[in-house]
Amino acid sequence: MSFPWAEEYRPKHPLMRWLDERLPLPRLVHGAVGGGYPVPRNLNYFWNFGVLAGLALTIQIVTGIVLAMHYTPSGDMAFNSVEHIMRDVNQGWLLRYAHANGASFFFIVTYVHIFRGMYYGSYKAPRELVWMLGLVILLLMMATAFMGYVLPWGQMSFWGAKVITGLFSAIPLVGESVQKWLLGGYAPDEATLNRFFSLHYLLPFVIAGVVILHIWALHIPGSSNPTGVEVKTAEDTVPFHPYYTAKDGFGAGIFLILLAFVTFFLPNYLGHADNYIPANPLSTPAEIVPEWYFWPFYAILRSFTSDFLLPAKLWGVLAMFGAILLLFFLPWLDPSPVRSGSYRPTFRWFFWILVGDVLVLGYCGGSPPEEPFVMISQLATMYYFAHFLIVLPILSWVEKTEPLPRSISESVLHGEHAEAAPAHLGGISPAAAE
Amino acid sequence: MATVEQSDGTLGAAPEAGVRRRDFINIAAVSFAGVGGVAILYPLINQMNPSADVLALASIEVDLSSIKPGQAIKTMFRKQPLFVRHLTPQEIQAANAVPMSELRDPQTLAERTKPGKAQWLITMGVCTHLGCVPLGASDGETRGPFGGYFCPCHGSMYDTAARIRKGPAPRNLEVPDYNFKSATIVEVGKVAK
Structure with a gap:
């Protein structure tokens, strides 16, 4: 599915014609990420982050497969096998540091990708399923990352596994049984480690499968763009290749430089020192904190401190999962007909308040559970839910939006004021034709 | 493109x-x-x-002082059996008496041992046919009709210089790199510096 002006795949070489008649794989690639996929001509650099997430997934799968060649998922051996990777295996240190920091970078680009979708209204019709499939990927990523963090079998691995599976014990009646079922015992042990390793290896391929659905669903209406105005004519688009392969290639270069910098110079900056202590079921670390990418959700979990009809713990668990499940309803919570935040002056304010709110939640989630952080996370949690359940629905009624350009090419070709780059970001100009 | x-x-x-x-x-x-x-x-x-811990075991030291003439020991070298045998003067004589033309893989005993140390025959315990461990290195095991080693899998027979004499194996038992660190200590896996 594409625009009628999409360039058709015409193989010149007889061998490619032969292949095309039998297995039209090059035709598929041409239509998906080649010259046959017309893309709005005004995408800014925030549109790089989908491709970057795909690149991060690839890095994780490749480094993960080779790490699995040296890792032993057993209580006695797991910690030592990770040290064996660090000290004995050829370039094992590089592969493990690339994998651990690759996970962090995967989350960074994914979170930017999600906030880009929120700012520019990419979740709105007809792209609701693209958005929802993306959220499925986020949930799978979280499960995968959590289980991966358990594998080195350090103190944080062990106690993180205990705390997170302990969340399920908050479910009334069946909670305790569910936790025992997840762990394969009463506390994380041999059985837990083996099943987490098995699933940690499986889930990335499930993610890859959902990514294909995500891209497939995206390519039906085609990519959104900073104006939020749909593509109308051939003038509004350029072929994905070479225009966006080049632009994404540039972004990938920056991404890889940053990943390499952290991997080589700050490899443990994003990790927790306690995870270099072997797991000990008899000694709890002073404070248990998850990896940074879970901090906002951890803060929501911990912000419920007193029982109200239900136990506080259950409220925390419901709110934490609710914080993501809520996003599945975003396309209907925000029925404003204008997609892009660039033409919604009031929405823009609230959007940046939400970004700040999530950053505050993240900071509190990484801090010890004491005042003032508890109070701050409670307020921030309140705003988080209010933003989606109250602010967005009301805004879509009362907000006076700015006039939209008639078309993408009009916005690109007729002056900066019509362009969609958010000025307070330094006004990144779209890739306009000279 | x-x-x-x-x-x-x-x-x-x-x-x-x-x-x-x-x-x-x-x-x-x-x-x-x-x-x-x-x-x-x-x-x-x-x-x-191979990772660093595997390579760290790539050379081993063997103490020869307790091996009496006529005796042999079996040890592990690179996860494979290694035979260290103290030949008697009769066995050395028997090995030297064999004409080269009779051998499938012609080598003299001197070529398979270190100069002046012809009584120390150090070979891999891996049959060159299909990789079985030949008999003859432990007490009470048969040494075959040529007095060296005998492979029970397909009947390869080795003489007192561990050379193939009869049976399906194509080559003599492999002699690994080794050097004498002292009169009684052998370092297997490294050539002399």
Whole structure:
């Protein structure tokens, strides 16, 4: 599915014609990420982050497969096998540091990708399923990352596994049984480690499968763009290749430089020192904190401190999962007909308040559970839910939006004021034709 | 592969002037990415080579002082059996008496031992036929009709210099690299410095 002006795949070489008649794989690639996929001509650099997430997934799968060649998922051996990777295996240190920091970078680009979708209204019709499939990927990523963090079998691995599976014990009646079922015992042990390793290896391929659905669903209406105005004519688009392969290639270069910098110079900056202590079921670390990418959700979990009809713990668990499940309803919570935040002056304010709110939640989630952080996370949690359940629905009624350009090419070709780059970001100009 | 069709003459020089600026940038960028991709392959492939802890066991020391003439010991070298045998003068004589023309894999005992140490026969305990462990290194095991080693799998027979004499094996038992660190200590896995 594409625009009628999409360039058709015409193989010149007889061998490619032969292949095309039998297995039209090059035709598929041409239509998906080649010259046959017309893309709005005004995408800014925030549109790089989908491709970057795909690149991060690839890095994780490749480094993960080779790490699995040296890792032993057993209580006695797991910690030592990770040290064996660090000290004995050829370039094992590089592969493990690339994998651990690759996970962090995967989350960074994914979170930017999600906030880009929120700012520019990419979740709105007809792209609701693209958005929802993306959220499925986020949930799978979280499960995968959590289980991966358990594998080195350090103190944080062990106690993180205990705390997170302990969340399920908050479910009334069946909670305790569910936790025992997840762990394969009463506390994380041999059985837990083996099943987490098995699933940690499986889930990335499930993610890859959902990514294909995500891209497939995206390519039906085609990519959104900073104006939020749909593509109308051939003038509004350029072929994905070479225009966006080049632009994404540039972004990938920056991404890889940053990943390499952290991997080589700050490899443990994003990790927790306690995870270099072997797991000990008899000694709890002073404070248990998850990896940074879970901090906002951890803060929501911990912000419920007193029982109200239900136990506080259950409220925390419901709110934490609710914080993501809520996003599945975003396309209907925000029925404003204008997609892009660039033409919604009031929405823009609230959007940046939400970004700040999530950053505050993240900071509190990484801090010890004491005042003032508890109070701050409670307020921030309140705003988080209010933003989606109250602010967005009301805004879509009362907000006076700015006039939209008639078309993408009009916005690109007729002056900066019509362009969609958010000025307070330094006004990144779209890739306009000279 | 991908070239940008640019009919617009304002960018770069005219086509007939040779390589356009954009062609150069394109080829340079793709080549650079290619070099980077190949560089990334190195750790991904090299991680499968023996790791440092495996290599650390790549040489072992064997103490010969307790092995009496006529005796042999079996030990492990690189996860495979290693035979260390103290030959008696009769066995050395028997090995030296064999004419080269009778041998499938002609080698003298002197070639298979160190100078002045002809009584110390150090070989891998791996039959060169299909990799079984031959008998004859432990007390009470049969040494076969040639007095060396006998492989029970397919009946390969080795003489007192561990040379193949009869049976399906194509070569003599392999002699690993080793050197005498002292009169009674042998370092297997390293040649003398």
